[in-house]
Amino acid sequence: MDALEIFTALGTPDGRANPYPHYAALHELGEVVSLGPGAVVVVGYDAINSVLRDAGFRVSDEAALDRDFPGWRDNPVFVQGMDWILNLNAPRHSRIRSLIARAFTARRISGLEPAIARMADDLLDGMAERGADGSVVEFMHDFAYLLPVTVICELIGIPEADREAFRPIARDLAGVFEMHDVATLPAINAAAVELLAYFTGLAAERRANPRDDLITDLLAISDSDDGRLTDAELLHNLTLLLVAGFETTTNLLGNGLQVMLQQPEVGASLAAGSVPAGALVEEALRYDSPVQLTSRVGYPTELCGTKVGDGDSVMTMIGAGNRDPRKFTDPDKFLPLRHEGAPLSFGGGAHFCIGAALARLEGTVAFPRLLSRFPKIAAAGAPVRRETFLLRGFDALPVTIA
Ligand code: HEM
Secondary structure, eight states: OOHHHHHHHHTSHHHHHOOHHHHHHHHHHOSEEEEETTEEEEOSHHHHHHHHHOTTSBOOOHHHHHHHOGGGGGOHHHHHHTTSGGGOOTTHHHHHHHHHHHHSOHHHHHTTHHHHHHHHHHHHHHHHHHHTTSOOEEHIIIIITHHHHHHHHHHHTOOHHHHHHHHHHHHHHHGGGGOOOGGGHHHHHHHHHHHHHHHHHHHHHHHHSOOSSHHHHHHHHHHSTTTOOOHHHHHHHHHHHHHHHSHHHHHHHHHHHHHHHHOHHHHHHHHHTSSOHHHHHHHHHHHTOSBOOEEEEOOSEEETTEEEOTTOEEEEOHHHHTTOTTTSSSTTSOOTTOOSOOOSTTOOGGGOOTTHHHHHHHHHHHHHHHHHHOTTOEEOSOOEEOSOSSBOOEEEOEEEOO
16 A cells, blocks of 8 residues: 555545554655655654654644635634644744743642542542442543543632533634534634633633632733733633643543553553553553644654645644554553653643643542552443544543442
8 A cells, every 4th residue: 555545545534543553654654754745744753743842844824724624714713723832833823832831830740640549549539439239430531531631620720519510611712623524613603712711701700819720820911011911812721721721631541441441451550560650551542542642733854854845734643652562562562661761641842741841740640549449340342432633532432430
């Protein structure tokens, strides 16, 4: 098969269910392959790293949207999205990102650990109640979906009373990453409008009554003389934190548990302490990455012998890079103690995931608690994969815990 045929197979339901044999076939063709004029696919670990760190490769921004979707300004989600740091290039990206990073401190993230442990324990209590008699419990619905969104609410400073109403709206908005059909746009736009209105109200409240939370810190930064973060930039990037941090972390929890259900010895080694939780989380991120790809706009250059043209679509296949046999021995094996380098799952370079430490913390807190609470956790029926490709995870992971 040539590169285009393999890539086409990746987009089929079978390819989405298990992209890994197709990635292996792409690796045999080289680190970088051309799909024909204007499209380049990067699958090698080192090549992906160098594209993400090369400022010549830009993210697709307003200019690209003007060309491909001239009506975008009528859609609130795109108006907000064009302020998201994910979609900005330097110098605007550097300015806004560095201001947000000032509030996203290591102290604020590590300070969340007790709250994450408490929230995880509450959710495990709920699972125990439902599953103590041997009934089937649905891990995605009862745990993996709830923990990350509750943690982001806690981080931002969203009051507990508002959180339940908040979750489905956040989930609707997250649909923007996999939008293949404009028919889903109205729901995504409605979520964007509702979230913005909510954050506008919360910001006014926190300006009047500051608290120890991220939104208060961001307001202080935006209101300070050297702040230069406009209200719109601040509020729009709060919605980004939700969309970027929610389903991704949900999928880390689901994909990680699935490995332990299929290979109980992995969970046993975590419970016995022979594998540290941090190592297990890193390998889970590598083995079945919650984000499978990201993309850049090309500039005239050459990558591992493949020519890239100005404006080419350059797809950096993170999920494939994480299984690159040039980088990882036995890449299809789950080996938490491999120490062969960090996975590409959080990207790299200027857009490196701002929430990586938080996501890692959630995984290292959640997995040991889950396994020590339910040492007999086992699969109970076929898991249901999400049909998405960019974000990889499950809709349902039925388990028994007793
Ligand atoms: C396992 C969970 C997560 C994964 C796999 C993940 C993955 C990624 C990746 C691959 C990128 C880079 C995209 C690119 O280069 O085009 C990224 C960026 C980003 N992530 Fe995450 N993420 C996770 C969790 C989080 C969390 C918890 C938050 C926030 C609370 C977050 C916020 C962001 C933001 C704001 C960006 C944009 C950074 C920028 O463009 O400068 N992520 N993430």
